[in-house]
Amino acid sequence: MKHSLLIIALLLRAWAINAQEFTRQDSLRGSITPERVWWDLNHYDLNIKIEPSKKFISGYNVVRYKVLKEAKTLQIDLQKPMQIVSVEQDGKKLRFSSEGNAHFIKLKKRQVPGAYNELKITYSGYPREAVRAPWDGGFSWKEDTNGNPFVATSCQGLGASVWWPNKDHMYDEVDSMRISATVPKDLMDVSNGQLESVEEKGDFKTYNWVVKNPINNYGVNVNIGDYTHFGETYQGENGPLQLDYYVLPENLEKAKKQFAQTPMMMRAFEHWFGPYPFYEDGFKLVEVPYLGMEHQSSVTYGNKFENGYLGRDLSGTGWGLQFDFIIIHEAGHEWFANNITYKDIADMWVHEGFTAYSENLYLDYHFGKKASAEYVIGTRSNIQNDRPIIGPYGVNKSGSGDMYYKGANILHTLRQLVEDDEKWRQILRGINKDFYHQTVTSEQIENYLSEKSGKDLSAFFDQYLRTTMIPTLEYKIDGETMSYRYVNIVEDFDMPIKITVDGSEKWLFPNTTWKTEELGGTQVDFDKNFYIETQKI
Numbered sequence: 021m022k023h024s025l026l027i028i029a030l031l032l033r034a035w036a037i038n039a040q041e042f043t044r045q046d047s048l049r050g051s052i053t054p055e056r057v058w059w060d061l062n063h064y065d066l067n068i069k070i071e072p073s074k075k076f077i078s079g080y081n082v083v084r085y086k087v088l089k090e091a092k093t094l095q096i097d098l099q100k101p102m103q104i105v106s107v108e109q110d111g112k113k114l115r116f117s118s119e120g121n122a123h124f125i126k127l128k129k130r131q132v133p134g135a136y137n138e139l140k141i142t143y144s145g146y147p148r149e150a151v152r153a154p155w156d157g158g159f160s161w162k163e164d165t166n167g168n169p170f171v172a173t174s175c176q177g178l179g180a181s182v183w184w185p186n187k188d189h190m191y192d193e194v195d196s197m198r199i200s201a202t203v204p205k206d207l208m209d210v211s212n213g214q215l216e217s218v219e220e221k222g223d224f225k226t227y228n229w230v231v232k233n234p235i236n237n238y239g240v241n242v243n244i245g246d247y248t249h250f251g252e253t254y255q256g257e258n259g260p261l262q263l264d265y266y267v268l269p270e271n272l273e274k275a276k277k278q279f280a281q282t283p284m285m286m287r288a289f290e291h292w293f294g295p296y297p298f299y300e301d302g303f304k305l306v307e308v309p310y311l312g313m314e315h316q317s318s319v320t321y322g323n324k325f326e327n328g329y330l331g332r333d334l335s336g337t338g339w340g341l342q343f344d345f346i347i348i349h350e351a352g353h354e355w356f357a358n359n360i361t362y363k364d365i366a367d368m369w370v371h372e373g374f375t376a377y378s379e380n381l382y383l384d385y386h387f388g389k390k391a392s393a394e395y396v397i398g399t400r401s402n403i404q405n406d407r408p409i410i411g412p413y414g415v416n417k418s419g420s421g422d423m424y425y426k427g428a429n430i431l432h433t434l435r436q437l438v439e440d441d442e443k444w445r446q447i448l449r450g451i452n453k454d455f456y457h458q459t460v461t462s463e464q465i466e467n468y469l470s471e472k473s474g475k476d477l478s479a480f481f482d483q484y485l486r487t488t489m490i491p492t493l494e495y496k497i498d499g500e501t502m503s504y505r506y507v508n509i510v511e512d513f514d515m516p517i518k519i520t521v522d523g524s525e526k527w528l529f530p531n532t533t534w535k536t537e538e539l540g541g542t543q544v545d546f547d548k549n550f551y552i553e554t555q556k557i
Contacts, residue, residue, distance in 0.1 A: 042415040048095075048122040049179065050364070050416030052191055055095035055124055059085040061187055061194040062136060068184065069202040069224070070209075070244060072169035075161050078144035079202075081185050085138075087131045094125045094139070097181035097188035102145035104185060109139050121181060147183045150174060153310035158182050162309035164246060164268050169207060171244040172308040172320060177365060177418065180237035188237055191363040191459050197231040201242045210243045210266045212318045213301040231317070232300040234457045236361045239316035243306045248272055254283045254303075257295040261286070267307040274325040279305055281347050288385035289355060289378065294449040297359035297456065305347065312346040314353030314375075321346050334425075335398030339383055339391050352378030360455045366411040367462035368418040369485065373409070373427020380428060389441075396432045397548050399425040405488040410462060420488075429551040430484045436518065436549045438473050447472045479512040484551070491515065493530055496557040497544060503536045504528060508553075518547040 068079035099121040107114045116125040148158035154174035162170045181188040201209035213231035251264040267275040301317040308320040323346035333340030356374035384392035411419035470477040495504040514531040522541035
């Protein structure tokens with residue numbers, strides 16, 4: 021009951037925030053509207069021509085969908101300044117009305133539940149140009165050192181509708197996709213999935229890519245450049261997996277050296293998370309003119325072929341320089357973001373918390389448990405505790421950036437509570453198996469972790485995800501006697517912690533009431549693997 025009251029209070033706060041800060045456009049973008057809910061995505065056939073000299077794109081998207089219940093209006097999203105030219109169904113043009121970036125198509129054909137129908141949406145325009153990709157997304161229109169166009173897309177949060185028309189809400193992933201990108205003939209396009217064919221079209225070439233697995237909208241990308249290619253085959257848990265690399269020619273030798281970390285990443289993550297989720301679509305690293313992004317089976321890379329995050333160690337421990345941050349972090353998203361995808365960006369920590377934690381697990385696999393613990397504890401210096409990790413629902417608004425390293429430390433703390441590393445590994449693998457190719461809520465993941473760990477973690481997650489409070493253990497020591505209690509916590513929070521007394525491990529079970537315990541020693545050290553603060557009284 022207390023847990024329910026806390027959730028109600030938090031929801032009321034979220035609704036109040038919505039009323040104050042968010043607009044009708046936020047709701048049209050971030051909620052499952054009546055014009056979205058009645059149909060289920062089946063297949064996209066995206067055909068797009070990219071003209072770098074004009075910064076102009078044009079084409080069409082064929083949307084195949086299954087009718088869930090009868091309706092007469094369907095919502096498609098496309099952001100200004102892009103424009104829909106026409107909409108057709110069964111060869112008949114349809115009328116549509118627009119409300120900002122949401123477009124409501126008036127259907128003529130009866131929509132029979134269980135039937136599959138298609139819409140062809142023709143569009144064109146000058147897409148939004150990314151100012152600071154990937155954080156401020158859109159198209160990156162750049163040039164390489166030889167003056168050739170070097171072009172890429174990035175659109176997480178902003179939405180894929182910034183450059184192509186689609187059902188731009190994360191709850192409904194398309195089952196499969198074809199991407200046909202037409203580019204100047206002296207350039208190459210690299211997109212998601214496997215390259216099926218290349219067609220010569222005068223001064224242009226069309227690259228046809230086929231995605232056989234479900235894919236989230238923001239994971240779809242086009243990358244255009246004077247690419248050279250190399251690759252290798254990785255023998256993974258599900259058999260041979262093709263690893264392909266596309267880089268600018270001048271970076272080929274650096275890439276061959278740096279990308280040797282890719283099979284190392286695969287070994288570590290298949291160990292911890294289970295098989296790579298997209299064997300049929302392969303895995304690619306693609307050089308781009310920005311830092312990088314987790315585009316599904318087409319991970320983009322711009323970390324200058326050096327270890328760390330642009331050469332820096334985000335943990336301050338030295339361990340962050342033992343791996344290329346973009347290779348490890350963005351590829352980690354293949355499991356958390358692409359295999360398992362949030363339904364609402366408010367729950368984005370499911371992507372970023374688990375993936376930030378994957379950096380730690382990579383170190384654990386290759387450098388040992390001590391290295392991994394030092395790294396994740398070191399990243400606490402990046403935590404701001406400015407606002408809750410979980411954001412307001414239904415308005416396309418994420419929570420605090422603390423979802424990365426506070427999220428990682430939440431999971432690292434939970435590993436200590438499980439007290440069995442093999443059990444913890446099986447829980448992580450189980451998440452990827454039991455939610456395979458699904459969209460999820462934070463609540464589903466929280467409940468799963470409670471069930472599989474055998475612990476009621478409701479107060480634990482309310483504390484760390486829904487407040488900015490860090491549990492503080494107040495204590496006082498008199499000889500070999502210690503008194504302690506928690507402050508700065510939600511109701512029912514009673515997480516045990518581990519200490520050492522004269523070198524011997526001991527568990528404490530604090531709550532809001534003062535407890536007194538005989539320690540049998542005088543030298544007390546608190547286990548730093550638990551994300552709490554301590555205060556001596």
